[in-house]
Amino acid sequence: MNQRADREQPQAATAESWLGHRLEVRVEAIAHGGHCVARHEGRVIFVRHALPGETVVAEVTEDRGGSFCRADAVEIRTAAPDRVRQPCPYARPGGCGGCDFQHVSLPGQRALKAVVVAEQLSRLAGLRRAVTVQPLDDGDGLGWRRRVRFAVGPGGELGLRAHRSHHVVPLTHCPIGAAGVGDAGALQAEWPGLAELEVAVDDRGEVVELAHRQRPARHRQGDRRRGDRRRATRPVLSTEQLSGPPALRYSVAGRLFTVHPAGFWQTHPRAAEVFTETVLRAAEPRPGERVLDLYAGSGLFTAALAAAVTATGRVVGLESEADAVTDAGHNLADQPWAAVRRAAVSAESIAAAAVELAGPGQPRGVSIVVLDPPRSGAGREVLGAVMAAEPRIIVYVACDPAALARDVRFAMDAGWRLDELSAFDAFPMTHHVECVAVLRPGGPAGTPAG
Numbered sequence: 001m002n003q004r005a006d007r008e009q010p011q012a013a014t015a016e017s018w019l020g021h022r023l024e025v026r027v028e029a030i031a032h033g034g035h036c037v038a039r040h041e042g043r044v045i046f047v048r049h050a051l052p053g054e055t056v057v058a059e060v061t062e063d064r065g066g067s068f069c070r071a072d073a074v075e076i077r078t079a080a081p082d083r084v085r086q087p088c089p090y091a092r093p094g095g096c097g098g099c100d101f102q103h104v105s106l107p108g109q110r111a112l113k114a115v116v117v118a119e120q121l122s123r124l125a126g127l128r129r130a131v132t133v134q135p136l137d138d139g140d141g142l143g144w145r146r147r148v149r150f151a152v153g154p155g156g157e158l159g160l161r162a163h164r165s166h167h168v169v170p171l172t173h174c175p176i177g178a179a180g181v182g183d184a185g186a187l188q189a190e191w192p193g194l195a196e197l198e199v200a201v202d203d204r205g206e207v208v209e210l211a212h213r214q215r216p217a218r219h220r221q222g223d224r225r226r227g228d229r230r231r232a233t234r235p236v237l238s239t240e241q242l243s244g245p246p247a248l249r250y251s252v253a254g255r256l257f258t259v260h261p262a263g264f265w266q267t268h269p270r271a272a273e274v275f276t277e278t279v280l281r282a283a284e285p286r287p288g289e290r291v292l293d294l295y296a297g298s299g300l301f302t303a304a305l306a307a308a309v310t311a312t313g314r315v316v317g318l319e320s321e322a323d324a325v326t327d328a329g330h331n332l333a334d335q336p337w338a339a340v341r342r343a344a345v346s347a348e349s350i351a352a353a354a355v356e357l358a359g360p361g362q363p364r365g366v367s368i369v370v371l372d373p374p375r376s377g378a379g380r381e382v383l384g385a386v387m388a389a390e391p392r393i394i395v396y397v398a399c400d401p402a403a404l405a406r407d408v409r410f411a412m413d414a415g416w417r418l419d420e421l422s423a424f425d426a427f428p429m430t431h432h433v434e435c436v437a438v439l440r441p442g443g444p445a446g447t448p449a450g
């Protein structure tokens with residue numbers, strides 16, 4: 001619902017902006033993005049801090065005209081059963097924009113995310129499917145986030161940005177941050193001159209601090225000369241490690257991984273292990289099989305897949321970040337039949353990896369493709385190349401259900417089917433949800449949405 005409205009161009013300006021208006025509304029369904037849908041005088045209002053079924057007073061926070069505007073629930077007239085007192089003092093209308101669901105019980109948050117995943121699959125893939133979002137642990141939804149990039153306010157104070165705003169809400173702590181991150185000593189200091197300060201912690205409790213500064217203008221001009229308009233208009237940051245060890249270390253099922261301080265690693269402490277188990281259970285890799293691991297990072301899935309296919313098989317990962325590829329080289333040193341290559345995932349790099357997997361003079365033959373793309377998803381070209389490699393199964397790890405549903409549609413159009421879908425509450429208190437989808441060739445194209 002929200003996305004359709006988001007895509008619509010604002011109509012000719014409405015007679016009067018509703019910005020700042022307070023409207024009593026009945027809250028309808030949850031929508032993708034952490035807000036609920038309400039309606040008033042024929043327009044859609046996306047209301048944050050609300051729950052389906054509630055009656056609230058919504059204060060309009062953004063109105064660009066057209067079919068929809070945005071609002072915060074500032075008074076709750078009739079509360080839904082899942083409403084709780086938010087554990088974070090900064091999560092409130094006009095406050096920190098980092099969490100969307102602090103006012104919802106954990107089971108309620110999972111139920112909302114399940115509705116969103118099912119709705120995206122229905123609307124974008126045309127599939128009707130019951131979805132359950134599983135917790136990763138039995139915790140209280142706090143203290144899990146092992147990497148946070150804090151914004152720096154005008155006086156040098158650390159905080160997080162308000163929703164859809166550059167305004168920095170100063171924080172003394174972040175309740176969803178893991179020990180060492182949410183209570184980082186850096187939060188008590190001022191950081192004039194920095195754009196952002198990033199804090200991350202590893203399994204040993206070692207903490208790194210990274211300073212991000214605006215790069216001098218002459219570098220930004222260089223970006224402009226190269227014709228990259230997007231990079232030239234976005235702030236370009238340089239990064240410097242201020243403290244902590246030269247590498248972070250994580251352990252998954254007894255295997256140690258090294259990750260450079262700014263590198264990607266699953267942020268919830270249980271996520272790496274649960275996602276790896278889910279990928280292996282779905283793919284059932286057998287000794288001798290050949291596997292492609294796209295968007296491989298520092299080799300988390302590559303290593304597990306390599307152990308399963310044994311030295312008679314092969315695993316090739318593709319990853320664009322140079323430091324992650326270096327980390328993967330260390331992490332896979334004892335599995336010489338597995339490697340992560342530095343490449344942007346594309347039809348060409350997938351075809352080249354398929355040739356490498358086959359070995360010299362051998363026919364192509366990729367048994368399994370695992371992909372774990374960024375939020376934007378893989379897209380038609382990449383999925384097309386994956387399917388052209390003719391694996392027996394594709395396991396798609398997705399952090400955005402809308403991008404996943406769109407990519408599932410592309411696969412279905414090419415004669416594949418969505419066979420299984422698992423969803424995990426890897427980001428409690430936020431609207432984010434991680435899905436693992438299993439695609440197989442042939443068969444009926446799923447249960448069409450009615």
Ligand SMILES: C[S@@+](CC[C@H](N)C(=O)[O-])C[C@H]1O[C@@H](n2cnc3c(N)ncnc32)[C@H](O)[C@@H]1O
Nearest residue numbers: 264295296297300319320321343344345372374
């Ligand atoms: C969600 S992370 C997954 C990493 C790994 N599977 C893991 O779980 O640790 C996505 C990875 O894709 C990489 N990436 C993003 N866009 C890419 C592209 N176009 N080509 C190759 N790698 C890309 C990022 O650097 C990042 O390491």
